[in-house]
Ligand SMILES: [Zn+2]
């Protein structure tokens with residue numbers, strides 16, 4: 803799997819500038835995210851960060867905070883769950899997602915510009931979009 807090189811320096815400085823309170827748990831969760839080379843579930847993150855089961859709420863809150871400042875992107879799965887990956891602040895990606903092993907390939911391409919323009923013409927504001935492509939990867943075939 804190709805992995806686009808993450809600018810961890812940028813991620814860290816973005817975090818610093820965000821005025822998010824730096825807590826030990828938050829730091830653990832970021833460190834855990836950095837050890838994965840694929841998107842992960844909140845449960846996987848909690849386990850990698852070696853946090854107790856009851857800390858899943860903390861993990862979700864931290865992910866929400868990271869999503870808010872744009873250093874994490876959520877990837878919705880077909881079953882309604884979401885997996886998460888670190889991303890360079892401000893970047894926007896779509897993915898090919900293996901529905902069996904959750905391996906993903908990032909797409910450096912977004913086709914939604916025209917659609918968003920159309921939505922704006924229809925009077926929509928605060929527009930966003932979701933587009934992921936699901937299938938079975940080479941290893942899972
Ligand atoms: Zn797979």
Ligand SMILES: [Zn+2]
Pocket residue numbers: 894895896911912913914931
């Ligand atoms: Zn897009």
